[in-house]
Amino acid sequence: MKLSLGLKVANSLSLTPQLQQAIRLLQLSNLELEQEVQLQLDSNPLLEAVDTASEENTIVEKQEVDLSDQLQVTDIPEDLPIDTQWDDIYTHQPTALGIADLDEREAQYSKEITLQQHLQNQINLLNFSKLDKLIAICIVDALDEKGFLIAEISEIKEAVLGLLENISFNEEDIDDEEIFVVLKHIQQLDPIGVGSRNLVECLSIQLKSLPESVQYKSEALKVLSYYQFLITNDVQKLLKATGLKLPELKETLNLIKTLKPYPGSDFVEGETEYQIPDVVVLKKNDVWQVGLNPDVAPKLKVNSYYASFIKRADQSEDNQYLKNQLLEAKNFIKSIDERHKTLLKVATCIVKYQRDFLEYGEEAMKPLILRDVAEEVELHESTVSRVTTNKYILTPKGLFELKYFFSSHVSTTTGGECSSTAIRARIKKLISAESPQKPLSDNSIANLLKEEGIDVARRTVAKYRESLHIPSSSERKVLL
Template sequence: MALMPGLQLNMGQQLKLTPQLQQSIKILQYSALEVQQTIAATLETNFMLEVEEERPDEDEEIIQTQQNADNEEFSLNLDKSEQEINIENVDTNTLSDDMDVDCNWDEVYSDVTAPSSSSGDSDEYVSAENYTSAEQSLHDKLYWQSDIYPWKGEQELIASFIIDEINDEGYLYTELSDILESILAKEPDLGLTMVDMETVLAIIQQFEPTGVGARSIQECLTLQLAQQKQTPFVVTAKYLVAENFEWLALHDFKRIKKVYGVNDEELEKIIRVIQSLDPRPGRIYASIQNEIITPDLKLTRVKNGFMVELNPDAFPRLSVNSAYIDIANSSSDNEQTRKIKEQLLEAKGLIKSIQSRGETLLRVGRYIVEKQARFFEEGEHFMQPMVLRDVAEYLELHESTISRATNQKYIQTPRGTFELKYFFSTGVAQYGNEDQSSISIKAYIKELISAEDPKKPLSDNKLMDLLEEKEISVARRTIAKYREALGIPSSSDRKKLNKFK
């Protein structure tokens, strides 16, 4: 069969997303901060888009207008003789230097103490309490100590490579052999060995904070114990951590007492010494600045229940610059007009996408508040089971849309600020009762364990019985799963831990 070119006609259907729909999906997925960044970036490039500024309060305008009218009326009613005062005929001798006044000039603004400076202006003075100290990172602290240490030869270069590999918690997880290869790749003529690397690392491990540069938790605690005053309990703790650290992790206290020849009282003091150590020495230099969350929705209590509304800080009022609309509608077909039309189309598309995002979030938020009304009234014990499918079916939207509308979106409530995804939880079937939310069951488990006797912790079977008394039927393995999700140890481990609290 001969091969030859030909034409073939195929018909089919294909779903394509328009650029406007793609932008709406992307904006819906963004968090409030990302939306604000998108708006700021668009404002810099699109002159058609502008943010509507809030108008002054009308009441203040009325008050100011009334005050101006009163002042004008008062000035018109003044006696003519009082208005026409000839200051040239005033006898200056009648003004005494000893005139009684209620204050002196040096007493005015006495609470402001500006520094004496020939070049500085008192109006520009800023008090010391308005300044904050610069944050010092762990690497800044280590480099500062490295700069003042009397290194020999190429040790300072090795130290800089090692410090670069120490993470924010103070640990060195990169192998020294890999760091050595990196140094030799840049400086092949140095002739460094692993002995040089170990020597420099040992010096860095003496820097502050104590325990920095360790390659494991065991080494970190050993370094910290070596820096403490060597009492009998500290020495025993140092040998215990260095030789049999896994016994501590397994809470094998019986073997520890037998091997190290200590009784219960002495073991308790040794454990307290170890508990006083910091397994993350670099944490004290971590950034103390908290992430600022801008809630997309606000929930306020009203007379008949709750009201959900959009947060104006997360949804700025955008508009199109009216000065350029006439130019865009003109019939001229030059380059400037085409550019204005493109900018106008982009601005309208962004405004519409943000409005669509707000409408979707408002619908989802209202459904969540209606479904979880008892949570906002009485707490997480009354959280109702709810999944994405429930919201999607009620609002007649796709589950992916609900997922985008709840991911990284927050609502400010009288009980705190929560991510919308927090209110979604699976339900545990109950016999003859309504399904219980997993969040509600976890809240009950946490409450029961917090109120237990430290000497007799509640087992999972006992927790199951106590929940049955509250008409909550949960399997023991489910309780164990929820307990582990809450980060709560088993009853036997809690008993061992409580012994040394």
Template structure:
């Protein structure tokens, strides 16, 4: 092997990711919420960037604002004192009053429980202890705080603490204040008059076996019939494991906002981008005039840099919207039967299918659909990524994995509950219909749909 040192001149093509390209890619794959957060941060940090509405609202007052400031001094102040993220311009116009200002506080589960305590006939001390316990319930309505800690913090006896906890157990919703799932279920069966020793034993010691439908094994332990265990199991499964369900627990509910709406007009589907998610941005005209009128080079260069950053952000957001529009439009063309007739007609579709039609790189399409949602003509909101399904070759025909899952689910729904079909038996049924699917694939799809194996679906 010959080793030496030397200089060689070579020519090659290489793609270098600039900071702007990296930001553009980052914006493309952001969800609507992430993009909104990013824009809010940029508006706070970039003094020349503003929301379009605020610019229009203040357009009539711009001349007055110009007379109030020395632009050169303001730019220097913002730059050298590192206050670029704040804008201290005084508003001479009345701010718009938000209707959300007049919305009252939501009534929580804690409020509901304390109202019941106030209406009960317990003394002040017990009421205070019960209120303390209520304040320490978790989001499920359980008391996870150790009673020994409660006794120490409140300087009370364990007997009094347990008495106050029993008072909470009598409140609605039924099962509130339990310290674990078993206690929650036991409270419910006692208050509903369903209590017996066998039922208590199942709840206290055999919930795991019950979740696996191992009725025979539980029956041997309790020396009762499997059918009786099954009846107990049906009763337990009808109880509420989360007492706080349906009540506001203090956590805000997050809603999915669609990135686009699909509307059918005259047998054609239109893609309407949701303009309300991302606010329109403008360059503040005051800073544009600084470039033309100011003699301070430092101020001009500072403003130019901020304007360039703002313009790139505006263009990147617009490019993100156009790319997403093109991808959704092509998906509609490809999955026309799905949009016309429903889930049964979804076709196998990969990112490569769409990227090839649009002459885009697969990674671009993948980023464009990440965490994006669309609202269908029926009003249902779906994740765009759910429309991409792998293909399974069946003879000369291709079916999507979603269609295969639907067929497997229908077969299981029609089975004899006393003799549920095993995965091998389901495969035999599929083979009789001309669908050659492996047993392992069937088990995988069944798990993905949350359907238990045959041993746990059996009914007596």
């Protein structure tokens, strides 16, 4: 074998640490970005957060100079004014809408009282013995999020006995009847019917709590005793079993409809999480404006005090450390800026495509795929996918994930295309306007859509209907 040396030219892609960091930051949600920024601030002395209060006047002055050179607000005309220059100051400025209307926002987490806490507060006011209070606590702990009791009496007894052993309470056994008595007390607390074992028991408890003067109260209790005919929508059998006439049955069912099927539905379990928008869209002077949310855009700069200690010719270990930290701080701020520019660029393009949605709602949504946006903003599809994942946009129509605006399309009879989101909205509208006694079948909806020029199969309608969590026509049908 003969060995030889030679030169070879080849193309290859090398991901530098800075590029890797930029890609990673791009796919982070605003909460994850906040955590990443805090981590960098804690580890790099050359990086510091901008004091919002002290920088406010400077920011306002810069905003008044020339909006076209900034990222704060982007109108939606023909072009997408997104490009900015990376200057030598390395100070990140807030790229957001400077509008007073955006100052009032909900907190990310809203703590409210839970069903268990609400019941516990009432139990503490009852004249219960220590044993009965312990039974009541075990019953409350066994409720699901709807307020129903999901444990058997034997399981509650076992739980109570286990607690009694831990507190050395002198009680050898507990009668099932005692647990039933406490359960009856729980079911009379607010919300009435909580602790029921099933829907019929829940509705019956609510009916019995109504004043005797309420019309059709006794008839409603009689109807609930034949609930199997209610489930099957069998009006004739229900009339025969109850002995009611059709007008009486109608009034009775109207009374039942006023009851609450799930007593715990008004309460939350633990913390309710609210998404904070990354991008905000507003219409001002008949022009749609897109901007980053100032509440989630980190404001960073290089610490000038520590930077002043760096000496160019000094090769000492301390000086090299400061140089490296300075470089990392600059790169991190640049990566943050690139993330914001890309996010705003993509969001602006999406708003440009879906302007009709902002004006008229879901039925005006246009078909849009990642490739359409990628070609428009000259980015790779994978980059568009990253920047639209877990990113939210606040519009006059509500809060949406950016990916919400991407949807497949269905061909129309006129040769055009219709967004699947628009079709779902149309299906929802048709169902909302249907007769409760004669609900539209999936085949009927498909035929109505075809009359509007939207050619979809019955199984496609069924798939879209199920995605909207709308039951079938047989389940939507009401008795009267």
